[in-house]
Amino acid sequence: MSDVKLRRADLAAAELPVYPGIDLPRITLVDSDAAAASASAVLLACDAIGFDTESKPTFRKGEVATGPHLVQLASDDHAWLFPVARGVDRSSLKSILESPTVLKVGFGLGNDRSALRERLGIEIANVLDLGEVLRGPGHRGTVGAKVAVAHFFGQKLQKSKKTGTSNWASPRLNERQILYAANDAHVALQLYRAWRAKQPVE
Numbered sequence: 001m002s003d004v005k006l007r008r009a010d011l012a013a014a015e016l017p018v019y020p021g022i023d024l025p026r027i028t029l030v031d032s033d034a035a036a037a038s039a040s041a042v043l044l045a046c047d048a049i050g051f052d053t054e055s056k057p058t059f060r061k062g063e064v065a066t067g068p069h070l071v072q073l074a075s076d077d078h079a080w081l082f083p084v085a086r087g088v089d090r091s092s093l094k095s096i097l098e099s100p101t102v103l104k105v106g107f108g109l110g111n112d113r114s115a116l117r118e119r120l121g122i123e124i125a126n127v128l129d130l131g132e133v134l135r136g137p138g139h140r141g142t143v144g145a146k147v148a149v150a151h152f153f154g155q156k157l158q159k160s161k162k163t164g165t166s167n168w169a170s171p172r173l174n175e176r177q178i179l180y181a182a183n184d185a186h187v188a189l190q191l192y193r194a195w196r197a198k199q200p201v202e
Contacts, residue, residue, distance in 0.1 A: 019155040021183040022079055029178065030082045033089045039080040040092035043073055048103040049096075050074035050189030051127070053112045054181050056169040068115050069169040071097075072185035073104075076193070079182035085169065090120060097124045105192040106185065107131040107145050130191060145187055152194040157187065 030036050043049050053068035071082040071093060082093050096102065097116065106112070109129045116122040131142030149157040163180045173181075 016150060016154060016156040019149050019153060019157045019187070021157075021179070022074070022186040024175065024179065026077060027079045027081065027178055027182040029173070030080050030088060031086055033092075035080075036082070036088050036090075036092035039073070039082075040096055042075060042078070043080070043096050044099060044102060046075050046102055048105055048189060048192060050079070050185035050187070050192075051097075051104040051106040051109070051112075052181070052184040052188065053115065054168040054177075054184075055115070056167050057165045068112065068119065070173075070181055071116075072181045074182065074185040074189050076189060079186045081173070081178065081181055083171075083173070084120065085171070090122075094120070094122050097122050100125050102126060103128055105130055106188045107148075108142060128192070130188060130195070134195065145184070145191065148191045148195075149187065152191055 028035060028039065030039055050073065052072045054070040054072070055068045069084050071084065073080050073082070073096060082088070084090075097104065103126050104124060105128045107129065108131050109127055113124055113127065116124055129142075130148065131144065134143040134148055146157045146159065149155055160176065160180065163176045166177055168177070168181075170177075
């Protein structure tokens with residue numbers, strides 16, 4: 001990361017205030033065609049949106065991955081969760097993700113691109129992987145959201161491993177899953193805004 005001085009070890013030891021994240025009233029579970037169309041109208045009008053996906057993990061040898069099971073998209077003040085198996089018309093989701101004018105930002109998006117193509121026939125366009133661009137020259141691997149939140153906001157991003165590896169294919173997501181998924185997309189957009197604000201004026 002070009003201007004991040006915190007190492008992962010430093011982050012683990014840092015006593016930072018908790019990053020508040022987005023709350024439930026500002027999260028919509030897209031469970032109808034009308035909700036999908038409404039989300040599309042807002043998101044297609046944005047210059048950039050936060051993006052992520054969640055998949056049910058595979059634990060057994062030879063088990064075939066069937067994700068993504070959830071697609072998360074966020075504007076600056078709201079997040080939408082699109083369950084893939086809900087039977088909701090996917091044309092709205094496809095139009096957002098394939099839009100060349102709306103920048104999709106997130107972390108670790110390499111697998112998301114191929115999974116969306118293979119599972120949903122979506123060719124995501126105009127994507128920025130913050131994990132790649134924030135690491136800077138001379139850094140191996142990618143920068144994660146936790147390190148970025150500590151650097152840009154001086155806060156600690158809490159992510160539950162138990163929730164992260166839960167059943168994202170469940171027809172009824174619980175409150176912890178909804179908050180976890182929405183914040184993955186929303187925090188990416190907030191970090192993108194913070195990063196852009198520090199870039200030299202062209």
